[in-house]
Amino acid sequence: MRVHVESSRAIPLVGFTVAFGVGGAHDPAGKEGLARTAMRMLRRGGGGLDGKGVEQAVDRLGAEIGADASMSTVTVSGEVLARNAAALCELVGGLLARPAFEPVELSKLVRESQAELVEARDNDRGLASRALRRALFLGHPYARRVAGGTASLASLERDDVAGWHAAHLAANNAWITVYGDVDEAGGRELAARLVAGLPAGAPTPDPVVDPARRPGRELVFVDKPERTQAQLSIGTLGTRGDDDDHHALIVANTAFGGTFTARLMAEVRGKRGWSYGASSRLSLDRHREAWSMWTAPGEADAPACLALQLELLERLVADGLTDEEVAFAKSYLARSHVFEIDTAEKRAHRELDAAVLGLPAGYHASYLSRIGEVDAGRANAALRARLSPEDLVVAVVGTRARQLAPITAAIPRLARSAVVPHDLE
Amino acid sequence: MTAVPSHLEGRVAFVEAHAFGSGEPVQRYRLANGLSVLVLVDREAPVFSYQTWFAVGSRHEREGKTGLAHLFEHLMFNETERLPYGAFDRKLEEAGAESNAATWVDWTYYYENLPKDSLALATELESERMARLVLEEPQVAREKEVVMNERRMRVDDDVDGSVSELLYSTVFREHGYSWPTIGWMKDIEGFTAADCAEFYATYYAPNNATVVVVGDVDVAELLTLVAERYGALPAAALPAEDVRPEPPQTEPRHVEAHKPTETERLVVAYRGPALGDHDHAALSVVNDVLFAGRASRLFRALVQDGELAVDCRGWVSTFRDPGLYEISVTARPGVRAEALLEVLDRELSRIVEEPPTDDELERVKAKLELGALSGLQTVAGKAEQIGFWSTLTGDPSDAFRRLAAVRRLRADDLRRAARRYLTPSSRTVIFVRPSGEEPSGDDEETDA
Numbered sequence: 045m046r047v048h049v050e051s052s053r054a055i056p057l058v059g060f061t062v063a064f065g066v067g068g069a070h071d072p073a074g075k076e077g078l079a080r081t082a083m084r085m086l087r088r089g090g091g092g093l094d095g096k097g098v099e100q101a102v103d104r105l106g107a108e109i110g111a112d113a114s115m116s117t118v119t120v121s122g123e124v125l126a127r128n129a130a131a132l133c134e135l136v137g138g139l140l141a142r143p144a145f146e147p148v149e150l151s152k153l154v155r156e157s158q159a160e161l162v163e164a165r166d167n168d169r170g171l172a173s174r175a176l177r178r179a180l181f182l183g184h185p186y187a188r189r190v191a192g193g194t195a196s197l198a199s200l201e202r203d204d205v206a207g208w209h210a211a212h213l214a215a216n217n218a219w220i221t222v223y224g225d226v227d228e229a230g231g232r233e234l235a236a237r238l239v240a241g242l243p244a245g246a247p248t249p250d251p252v253v254d255p256a257r258r259p260g261r262e263l264v265f266v267d268k269p270e271r272t273q274a275q276l277s278i279g280t281l282g283t284r285g286d287d288d289d290h291h292a293l294i295v296a297n298t299a300f301g302g303t304f305t306a307r308l309m310a311e312v313r314g315k316r317g318w319s320y321g322a323s324s325r326l327s328l329d330r331h332r333e334a335w336s337m338w339t340a341p342g343e344a345d346a347p348a349c350l351a352l353q354l355e356l357l358e359r360l361v362a363d364g365l366t367d368e369e370v371a372f373a374k375s376y377l378a379r380s381h382v383f384e385i386d387t388a389e390k391r392a393h394r395e396l397d398a399a400v401l402g403l404p405a406g407y408h409a410s411y412l413s414r415i416g417e418v419d420a421g422r423a424n425a426a427l428r429a430r431l432s433p434e435d436l437v438v439a440v441v442g443t444r445a446r447q448l449a450p451i452t453a454a455i456p457r458l459a460r461s462a463v464v465p466h467d468l469e
Numbered sequence: 470m471t472a473v474p475s476h477l478e479g480r481v482a483f484v485e486a487h488a489f490g491s492g493e494p495v496q497r498y499r500l501a502n503g504l505s506v507l508v509l510v511d512r513e514a515p516v517f518s519y520q521t522w523f524a525v526g527s528r529h530e531r532e533g534k535t536g537l538a539h540l541f542e543h544l545m546f547n548e549t550e551r552l553p554y555g556a557f558d559r560k561l562e563e564a565g566a567e568s569n570a571a572t573w574v575d576w577t578y579y580y581e582n583l584p585k586d587s588l589a590l591a592t593e594l595e596s597e598r599m600a601r602l603v604l605e606e607p608q609v610a611r612e613k614e615v616v617m618n619e620r621r622m623r624v625d626d627d628v629d630g631s632v633s634e635l636l637y638s639t640v641f642r643e644h645g646y647s648w649p650t651i652g653w654m655k656d657i658e659g660f661t662a663a664d665c666a667e668f669y670a671t672y673y674a675p676n677n678a679t680v681v682v683v684g685d686v687d688v689a690e691l692l693t694l695v696a697e698r699y700g701a702l703p704a705a706a707l708p709a710e711d712v713r714p715e716p717p718q719t720e721p722r723h724v725e726a727h728k729p730t731e732t733e734r735l736v737v738a739y740r741g742p743a744l745g746d747h748d749h750a751a752l753s754v755v756n757d758v759l760f761a762g763r764a765s766r767l768f769r770a771l772v773q774d775g776e777l778a779v780d781c782r783g784w785v786s787t788f789r790d791p792g793l794y795e796i797s798v799t800a801r802p803g804v805r806a807e808a809l810l811e812v813l814d815r816e817l818s819r820i821v822e823e824p825p826t827d828d829e830l831e832r833v834k835a836k837l838e839l840g841a842l843s844g845l846q847t848v849a850g851k852a853e854q855i856g857f858w859s860t861l862t863g864d865p866s867d868a869f870r871r872l873a874a875v876r877r878l879r880a881d882d883l884r885r886a887a888r889r890y891l892t893p894s895s896r897t898v899i900f901v902r903p904s905g906e907e908p909s910g911d912d913e914e915t916d917a
Contacts, residue, residue, distance in 0.1 A: 052513070054513045054846070055842050055845055055846055056842065057839070057842050057843065057846070087763070095763075095773070096764060096769065096773075099762060099763040099764035100764045100828070100832060102762075102764075103762055103764055103832035103833075103835060103836055104828075104831065104832050104835060105835065106835030106836060106838050106839045107835075107839065108836075108839065123839065123843065124839070125835065125838060125839055125842070152773070152776060155776060155801075156772070156773075156776070156779065159732075159779040159801040159802060160779055162731055162732060162779075162801075162802050163732065163779045163780065163799055165730075165731060166627075166628050166629075166730050166731075168626060168627075268729070269729050269904065270729040270904065271626055272621045272625045272626055273618065273621040273622060273625075273626055303562050304558045304562065304568075305555055305558045305559045305562055310555065313615055314554070314555065314611075316614075317611045317612070317613075317614025317615045317618070318614070318618065319615075319618055320615055320616075320618045320619035320622055340618065340621075340622050341618065342617070342618055342621055372559075372562075372563060375563050375565070376562050376563065376565060378565070379563075379564055379565025379584055380562075380565035380566070380567065381565070382514065382515060382516055382565065382584050383516065383565075383567055383582060385514075386513075386514035386516050386847065386848075387513075387514070387846050387847055389846065467731070
C-alpha cells in the first residue's frame with residue numbers, strides 16, 4: 045500500500061482517492077466496460093448495506109463518493125466534512141472489501157449504462173473525440189471505450205465482476221492519497237481503514253504496449269442530422285512521460301495551441317472568428333497517447349478551417365516555433381504552475397497521477413527545471429520527432445449531405461476515409 | 470480591518486467589514502467615483518483572484534438587442550486605447566494567469582487568478598478595459614462571428630441548450646429573463662459598433678462595478694494601486710432600470726418540441742422565488758430532497774428503481790427577480806415523456822402532502838454544508854461567492870447567512886414552500902420528442 049498525505053487546515057474537509065493499477069485497457073476482449081461496471085457496482089451494495097443504504101449513509105455524513113475507471117486505473121474517491129472522515133473511510137473500506145455484487149443490481153446497472161451510451165450521442169464533441177480515438181488507436185486497447193458498448197455490457201455477469209474484483213482490488217495494487225484537514229498520522233490511519241479488508245495481493249501486470257503509428261491521412265466522418273456546425277478533432281500520436289523530449293513537446297504544444305493567444309487560437313478565432321474555441325493538447329497515460337487539436341466552426345467555414353489547421357500543423361513541424369514563442373510558452377508554464385499546486389487536493393492528485401501513470405521518479409519535483417531547459421531547438425526537434433502531419437486522423441461530426449464533399453476536398457493527400465453513423469459504438 | 474493609508478484619505482474610504490464564515494472578514498472600501506472594492510486576505514497559497522463584477526446582465530437589454538451584455542464578455546478582451554488587439558491576453562498569460570469571464574441574466578464578471586507578485590498588472594489591465602475599450606466596426610464584427618459560433622455550439626446544435634431557451638421564452642412574456650443571455654441569432658448579426666459604444670458608456674463604469682480581491686495580497690498596496698488606476702475614472706449616470714415585472718402565470722402551459730435526439734426529455738418549470746426571498750432556501754432544500762444525490766426521491770423513482778430515465782435534475786434559479794423552479798428529465802430509450810411526468814407528479818404531490826422525514830432533512834443539510842465548503846477551497850471560489858452575493862443582495866455575508874438559514878429549516882417550512890410554489894396553474898411543461906416523430910408544422914404551444 046502506497047500512501048501520500050497532503051495536509052491543509054484551510055477548510056474543514058477531508059478528501060481521499062484510492063487508485064488501483066488496472067483500467068479499461070485491461071478489460072478482456074468482448075467484456076469492454078468490465079472495470080468501470082465493477083467499480084460502479086461498489087455503490088450498489090456492500091459492507092452490509094444495500095445500494096440505497098450506502099447512498100443514505102454517505103449523505104448523512106456530509107460526503108460525496110465516486111467510483112469510476114479510466115484507461116489505466118480505477119478509483120474510489122470521497123470528500124467529507126472533516127469530523128466524519130473516519131466514518132466515511134470505514135464505510136468505503138467496507139464497500140471495497142465486501143461488495144454485494146447482487147445480480148439484480150448488476151442487471152439494473154447494465155441497463156443504466158446502456159441508456160447512458162445512447163444519451164452520450166447528443167454530445168457532438170464527445171462523438172468527434174471517440175471517432176478520433178477509434179481510428180488513431182485502431183487495434184490497440186486505447187481505441188476502446190472505457191464505458192464499454194451495448195453488447196459487451198450485456199455480456200457481463202456476476203462472476204465476471206466478482207472475478208475482476210478478486211483479481212485486482214488488492215492493497216499492493218493500490219495507491220492512496222488523503223488530503224485536507226488531517227495530519228500525516230491521521231491521514232495514514234484513514235488510508236489504512238480504506239484498504240483494511242483487502243487482501244495484500246500484487247500489482248496487476250500491464251500487458252499494454254505503445255500504439256503504432258498508422259501511416260497516411262484518414263478521414264472519419266460521423267454523420268449526424270441537422271448540424272449547423274462541424275466538430276473537428278484532428279490527431280496523431282504524442283508523448284510518453286519518460287520520453288527525452290517530453291518536456292520539449294509540452295512547451296511546443298503550449299506555444300501552438302495551449303493558451304488563448306497561441307498560434308492556433310490566434311489564427312482560427314482571433315483573425316477569422318471561425319470557431320468559439322481552438323486548442324491542442326497532449327494526453328498522458330502509461331503508454332504513448334494522442335496529440336490532438338479541436339475546433340467547432342460553422343458549416344460554411346468548416347472546410348476552410350480544416351484546411352487551415354492542417355496547414356498550420358505542417359508549418360509547425362516543418363518550420364518550427366520562434367525563439368519568442370518558445371520563451372513565451374515557458375514563461376506561461378512556469379508562472380501558471382502555482383495553480384497546479386495551490387490546494388491540498390491538487391497537490392495530492394498530482395502525486396497520485398505520477399504514481400499510477402508510472403511517470404519517472406521526481407517528475408513533478410524536476411518539472412520546472414526541465415521546462416526551463418527547453419529552447420527553440422529542442423522544442424522544434426521534439427515536434428519533428430513526435431508529431432506527424434502526414435500520419436493523422438481527421439474526425440468530423442457533421443451532416444453528411446451538406447458537409448462530406450467539401451470536408452473531403454479540404455484534406456490534401458487523403459489516404460483513407462469512412463463515413464460512420466453517429467450511433468456507431 | 471486594514472486602515473486606509475493616510476496618503477489615500479479622501480480618495481478611498483473604508484465602508485464596512487462583512488463576516489465571512491469563521492475566518493477573516495471581507496473588508497469593503499469605496500472610491501469617490503463609486504467603485505466598490507471587497508478584499509479578503511488569504512495566504513494559503515501565493516496567489517490571488519482579481520474579479521470585477523458589473524451589475525449588468527441580459528435583463529438590462531431590450532428586444533432587438535439581445536445578447537449585447539454577453540458580447541461584451543468577448544469584446545472586453547480586445548483592443549483598448551493603450552493595448553493593441555491580443556496584448557491584453559498576452560500580458561496575462563505571460564504572467565501565468567488563469568482568466569475568463571461569465572455573463573448571466575443579472576450580472577457579468579471578469580476574473581484573473583495570478584501569482585501574488587502581479588497585483589500591479591491586474592489593476593492596470595482591469596482599469597484600462599473598464600474605461601478605454603476600443604469599439605469600432607472591425608473589432609465588433611470579429612467578435613460577432615465568434616459569438617455566432619458559440620451560439621451554434623451551445624444552443625443550435627445542443628438539445629439541452631435549445632430546450633432551455635424555449636423554456637424561458639415560454640414562461641416569461643414580459644420580463645427580460647425571457648430572452649437567452651447569448652442572444653437571438655438575428656440580434657447578434659445586427660449589432661453595430663454604435664450599439665456597443667452606447668452599452669459600454671451606460672454600464673461599464675466604476676459606480677456599477679465591484680472589484681473583489683481574495684488571496685495573498687497587501688491591502689495597503691492594493692488600495693494604493695486601485696486609487697491610482699481607477700481613481701480618475703468618471704462615474705456614469707446609471708439609468709433607472711426599466712424592468713417589466715412578469716405577471717403571475719394563471720394557466721398551465723404546454724409545449725411539444727422536436728429535436729435531433731434519440732430519447733425523449735421532459736422539462737417542467739414552476740414560477741420560483743427571487744434569490745432574496747425568504748422561501749428561496751426552503752424551496753432549494755425541497756429540490757434537494759427530490760433530486761440531490763442517488764438517495765433522493767426522484768433519482769430513486771426515475772433512474773435507479775423506476776428505470777425510466779437516465780438522468781434527472783432540479784434547480785431553483787438564483788436570480789435577483791423571481792425566476793423558475795426548473796426540473797429536467799432525460800428518458801431512457803423507448804420511454805415516453807408522459808411516463809416521466811406521471812412519476813414526477815406523484816412525487817411532487819407527495820412532497821406537498823407529506824413533509825420530508827427528519828432523516829431526509831438532515832441528509833440534505835449535511836450535503837449542503839459539504840457543497841458550501843467545497844466551493845471555498847480556492848481563492849477564485851471564495852471571490853466568486855463574495856462577488857455573487859454582493860452583486861445580487863448587496864452583502865457577501867449572505868453566503869453564510871444562507872447556510873445558517875438552511876440549518877434552521879424544519880419540515881413544515883419545506884411543506885409551506887412546496888405548497889406555495891408547486892401550483893399547477895404556474896406550471897410549464899415541455900415534451901421533447903426525437904425529430905422525425907413530429908406531425909407537419911412547427912413546435913406547438915398550447916395553454917392547457
